[in-house]
Amino acid sequence: MSTIAGGRAARRQTLRRIRPRRSPAVPLLLAVGAGAAGVIWLWWSNTPSIADDNSKILNAGRITGLLAGYLMALVVLQMARVPALERRVGSDRVARWHAMSGRYTISLVLAHLVLIMWGYALQAGKSFGDIVQQTIDSINQLPDMGKAAIGTGLLFLIGLLSMGPVRRRMGYDTWYHIHLLTYAAVFLTFWHQLSTGNEFAVEPTAKTVWYGLYGSVTALVIWYRILSPIRLNLKHRMRVEAVIEETPGIVSVLISGRKLHRMGAEAGQFFRWRFLAPGMRLSSHPYSLSAAPRPNMLRITVKAIGDHSSALRDLRPGTRVWAEGPYGALTAGKRSRGKVLLVAGGVGITPMRALFETLPGAAGDLTLLYRANTTQDLALWDELAAIAEERGARLMYAVNSPEGERPDISAETLSRKLPDIDRHDVFMCGPPGFAQQVYEALRGAGVPARRIHHESFEM
C-alpha cells in the first residue's frame, strides 16, 4: 500500500475498488411484511363470517395467535447468526430488531391468550371474570395445551427478565443462559398451533407452510449456531499466544491458530470469544479485531469493564480459544466515497485501528479522529502513528483538558479540521453518548446520514 503514491491515478485505482454493498435490510423487511400479509390472508380465507361479538373476540384471538406464531419463528431466526444478517445488515441492527420484535411477539402472545380464553368463556356462558378457570379447562381439554402453557410461561419469564431495569440487575451470563430457554418455549408452544389452530386443522397447505417455516429456522439455527462454529474451531484451532497491556485497563490478546486468514474476517468485524480457562468457559463475549487478520495471528484489544473483560488480563498463553464469527457489517463494504473519516471513542478504537490499516486509500484519503479522556488512555497510539506515517493518513486526537474539560466536537470544529468533510464516508465506533454527539456534529457539517456508518450494541 505504501508504494502507491498520492495523485489522481492512485485515487482512481482506489475508487475502482469501492463498490458499496447495499444492506439487504429493506428487501428483508418487505419479505417479512409479505409473510405477515400471507398469514392474515390465511385467516381471511378460512373465516367465512363473524356473527357476533363473541366470534369477534375469538377471531381477534386467532389473528393475534397466527401473527405471534409467525413472528416467533422470525425472532429466533434473527438470532440464528445467519451471515447475511450478521455481516450485511449488521449484528447490532439485527439485535435491535430481535429485541423489538421479541417484545412485540410477547405482547401478541398475551393478547392471543386473553382473547381466546375470553372468547371461550363467553361461549360457555361465562364472563370475562372466569377467564382463569376457562384457561385451566382448556389446558385440560384441548390437545397440546399443557405444553403450550409451560412454553408461554417461559416466554413471559424471558420477556420479564429482558426488560431494561430487570436485565441490568442480572449478570449477562445468567441472563443469556435463561434467554436460551426461548428455544424450549418455542418448541413447546409450536404444537398447539397445529393441533388447535383453526387454520391448520382445515388447511393442510398451511400446516406444510408452518412446518417449513419452523423447520428452516431450526435448520439455520443448528447450522449457524452449532455446526459452523464447530467446523471453524476444528479447522483453525486457536489458542492464546500472549496478553499485552496497552494502557492501564486495556489489554490486547494475541490469538494464534492455523490458516486464520481463511476465516474470511475483515477489518472492522468481531468474533464472539470463549476462552476455555477456569471460570470463563461458560461465557462468550464479542470483541472486535484490533488489527487486520494475519495467517497465523489475530488480535483483540479489550477494555476491562466487566468481569469477563477484566479476567482477560490473567489468561495464560496456550489457553484454548473457541470463537464464533466473523460478525459485523462495519467493514470496507460500507464505503461509497474515496475519502474516509474514522472516528473512535475510547476502546472503540479497536475496529477503527483495523480499518485504518486496511482501508484502501491514497495519501490524504484517510483521517482518524481518536477521542479519549487523557493522552495516557490513547491505546495503540504508537501503532496508529506508524500507520499514519506509512500511509500518508491524518491522525488526530481529542482529549479532555488538564482541568477535565471535554473537547469541543461540533460541526464547526469538524469542518475546520476537515474542510471537505461532507465528501467523506464516516465510520464510527464509541460509547453511545459520544456516538450521538458526533453523529449530530457530522450531520451539522453536511455529512449525509447514509454515509455515517456506525455500530451500536445499545438496545
Added chain:
Amino acid sequence: MKKSHPLRRVVLAGAATVSGIVLLLSLKPASDPASASAQGAAPQQSVAGQESPQGGSAQQSSTGAKTVTGDVAQTQYGPVQVRITVSGGKITKSEVVQIPSGGRSTEVSNASVPKLNQEAVAAGSANIDAVSGASYTSAGYKKSLQSALDKAKASGGGSAGSTGSAGAGSSGSAGSSSQAPAAQAKTVTGSVAQTQYGAVQVRITVSGGKITKSEAVQAPKGGLSDQKTALAVPKLNQEAVAAGNANIDAVSGATYTSTGYKQSLQSALDKAGG
C-alpha cells in the same frame, strides 16, 4: 443513529395492530354467504332429484311429507334454526340446521340436540322440555321449532310441493317407526370413518336407486373443527345427492372430513345396494 423514540414506537405499533385487527374483523360479513347458499341449495337439489323420471314424483304426493325450516332464533351463544319434516300432520323428523358451536358450545350442542330432536318428534309440538345444562339452546330450539310448525300450518296441512320440500327423503329417515312411504325409500347409515379430527358417519336415503338425501350423523367436532364441518357438510350432502355415488369432490379446506365422508358414503351405498 437517528434519535429513537421507544415510547412512540410502542404506541404506534400497538395502535396499528389494534386498528388493523378491528378493521379486518369489521370487513367480515355477519353471516356467511357461501354456507347460507349451500344450505339453501341442499333441499332444492333433492327436489331436482325427485323430479327426475325415475320415481321421485311418485313418492312425493303419496305421503305428503313436507320439510319446513323454522326461523333463526338468536341465543346468547349463537343462532339456532330447526328444520322439521311433517307428514300426515305429525312431525316425523326434527333436526337443526344451525346451532351454537365452538369450544364449549359444541359440547353443549352435541349433548342437547339429539334429545331435543327426539322430544320434538315425540311431542309433535313445540311444547318440549328444556335439556338441563342447555337452557339457552333449548329455548332457541323451541322458538325456531314453533315458527317451523306455524309455517307448516300456514302452508296448509299435507299439501305437497311447498318450497324447500325434501319429500320422501326425510320421511324415509323417520319411516323406520311408522309411515312407510309408497315407494321404497330406504334409509341406510354408513359405517363410521375415522379421520384425524374425528369420526364421520353418513346416512343416506335411497329411493328408486337414487340418493335422494345424504346427511352426516357424525362429523368432526370440538372447538375448531366444527366451523369447518358446518361449511363442508352441506356441500358434501349436496354433492352426494347430485352425483348419486361416492365419487364426489372434496371440499377445499376440509380434506380429511371430505375423505371420511366419502368413505362412509361408499359404505352406505354398499349396504343399500346389498
